[in-house]
Amino acid sequence: MHVHDFQRESEVSVADETEIGLSREALEFLRRSGRGFLMTLRPDGSPTIHPMTALCAEDRLAYNTYRKSAKAQNAARDPRTCTLLLSDYEDTHAQALVYKGRARALDSESLEVSRPSATRPTGNLSSSVPNRANARLREGKRILLGIEPEETRLLGADGEGG
Numbered sequence: 001m002h003v004h005d006f007q008r009e010s011e012v013s014v015a016d017e018t019e020i021g022l023s024r025e026a027l028e029f030l031r032r033s034g035r036g037f038l039m040t041l042r043p044d045g046s047p048t049i050h051p052m053t054a055l056c057a058e059d060r061l062a063y064n065t066y067r068k069s070a071k072a073q074n075a076a077r078d079p080r081t082c083t084l085l086l087s088d089y090e091d092t093h094a095q096a097l098v099y100k101g102r103a104r105a106l107d108s109e110s111l112e113v114s115r116p117s118a119t120r121p122t123g124n125l126s127s128s129v130p131n132r133a134n135a136r137l138r139e140g141k142r143i144l145l146g147i148e149p150e151e152t153r154l155l156g157a158d159g160e161g162g
Contacts, residue, residue, distance in 0.1 A: 022059065026152045029097050031056050033085040038063060040074035040081055040103075048074070054085055057106060061085075061099050061147040064133055072145060075103035081147055098153040106146040 022030070036054035039047050050071045055062040061083060065072050075081060079102040087095045136142040 022149055022152060023154065026097055026099075026154050027059055029087075029095060029154060030054070030059075030061060030085065030099070033087060033097065035086040035088075036061070036063070037084045037086075038071060038081060039083065040071050041078045042074060043077065054083070055144070057144060057146055060149065061101070062106060063145045063147075064137065064142055065145055066136075067141060067143050072105075072143060075145055076105075079103045083147065093156070096155045098151075098155070099147065099149060100151040101147040101149045103145050103147050106144040 034053050036052045038050045038052050040050065042048050048070070052063050052065070052071075055064060063071070081101055081103050083097075083099045083101075085097040085099060087093070133142060137144065
């Protein structure tokens with residue numbers, strides 16, 4: 001597996017990376033970022049983008065989606081994906097993480113999944129929405145789509161990346 005944090009490529013050592021190859025900075029960003037734009041490939045090979053709430057499952061990017069959704073069907077057919085994760089709207093030090101990888105359905109029964117620590121209210125999102133989504137996971141109507149990282153690039157407010 002080939003994973004880099006291009007922002008500080010020359011400074012990353014083995015101790016600075018997780019066992020799956022994400023830099024500590026990229027993993028911390030993944031854990032706190034909730035705004036994601038998942039790109040999958042349609043049957044004709046053209047890209048399509050899905051705005052999603054990003055999750056962190058076993059230190060990897062994951063999404064909760066309907067089993068029959070276009071994104072799940074696209075990923076089942078061609079697992080190559082790319083996600084752009086963005087920092088919070090009010091973050092004065094805007095960052096983004098480009099996360100390329102391969103998607104696969106995860107066994108949601110045995111996973112510890114965390115939502116990002118949101119620093120702003122989620123608007124009109126009712127507390128019943130996550131409860132319904134979790135119930136549909138248990139029923140098998142929804143799946144956790146996990147993205148195994150192949151390459152990451154952390155873009156920061158310090159002018160690195162881009």
